[in-house]
Amino acid sequence: MIDIETLKFDENGLIPAIVQDWRSKEVLTLAYMNRESLKISMEKGLTCFWSRSRKCLWLKGETSGNYQHIVSITADCDRDALTVLVRPDGPACHTGTRSCFTNEVWESETEHPFSLEMLMEQIEGRKTEKKEGSYTTYLFEKGLDKILKKVGEECTEVIIAAKAEDKKETIYEIADLTYHVLVLMIEAGISLEDIHRELASRHVIDKKVKQEKMTQ
Numbered sequence: 001m002i003d004i005e006t007l008k009f010d011e012n013g014l015i016p017a018i019v020q021d022w023r024s025k026e027v028l029t030l031a032y033m034n035r036e037s038l039k040i041s042m043e044k045g046l047t048c049f050w051s052r053s054r055k056c057l058w059l060k061g062e063t064s065g066n067y068q069h070i071v072s073i074t075a076d077c078d079r080d081a082l083t084v085l086v087r088p089d090g091p092a093c094h095t096g097t098r099s100c101f102t103n104e105v106w107e108s109e110t111e112h113p114f115s116l117e118m119l120m121e122q123i124e125g126r127k128t129e130k131k132e133g134s135y136t137t138y139l140f141e142k143g144l145d146k147i148l149k150k151v152g153e154e155c156t157e158v159i160i161a162a163k164a165e166d167k168k169e170t171i172y173e174i175a176d177l178t179y180h181v182l183v184l185m186i187e188a189g190i191s192l193e194d195i196h197r198e199l200a201s202r203h204v205i206d207k208k209v210k211q212e213k214m215t216q
Contacts, residue, residue: 004038008080014050015082019092022071022085023196024117028092029100031060033082038073045070047084066090087193116182116192123179124186139183147187150180 009015014032021028031049033041037057040048044059047068051058061067068086075082093100126136139147154177161169185191 002075002079004035004042006079007038007075007082008078009034010080014052015080017047017049017073017082017084019047019068019084019086022087023192024115025085026099026115026117027101028068028086028088028098038082041070041084042073047086060092061089064090066092068092116178119179120182120186120192123182127186136183139180140187144187147180147184151177151184154180 007015013034015034015038017031017033019028019031020026031047032052033048034050037048037050040057040059047060047070049058049060050056067089068084069089071085071087073082073084088098091098093102123136126134127140130137130141139150154173157173158170158177161173185195
């Protein structure tokens with residue numbers, strides 16, 4: 001951990017803070033902190049910024065309820081900028097959007113963004129807004145038993161491909177299994193955050209066990 005006094009604030013006593021979703025790493029907003037707001041952020045575990053327009057401290061979510069729970073704060077190599085990973089309670093932007101960065105300037109024709117969160121949203125959309133001819137909508141219409149059957153079938157396909165040591169086919173089947181598990185999660189009301197939280201708790205347990213073994 002570095003001393004915050006070694007951070008390089010600008011001539012106005014401010015340092016830019018890039019706020020990202022801790023899971024997807026999506027950039028939510030760019031704000032500024034001074035020493036006081038940074039200290040408050042660290043003490044409360046909630047993002048607190050300095051409003052350049054209002055000239056005052058601004059605890060994100062204090063009026064809207066859209067708090068940003070801080071997971072970590074990291075400085076760049078020059079120590080003149082910060083990235084803040086957060087677990088957001090709601091939209092980051094005052095316009096009501098999840099991220100402040102919504103105005104597309106340019107997009108590659110060959111590279112396309114993808115995340116499990118994006119896929120999850122698309123699958124959920126096929127449940128809430130049914131689309132004729134959609135396989136995903138078909139699964140939701142058939143219900144839990146059909147979804148569970150497909151998950152079981154895909155598990156078997158993964159085992160067969162892995163046993164054959166066919167890497168390409170194993171990747172393909174794991175992707176199929178992942179998709180069907182996401183469908184099951186939505187049907188069961190389970191979020192990616194629920195899974196992240198469970199895995200994170202196990203990581204802490206394993207870390208403690210490892211530390212205990214080292215001290216024996």
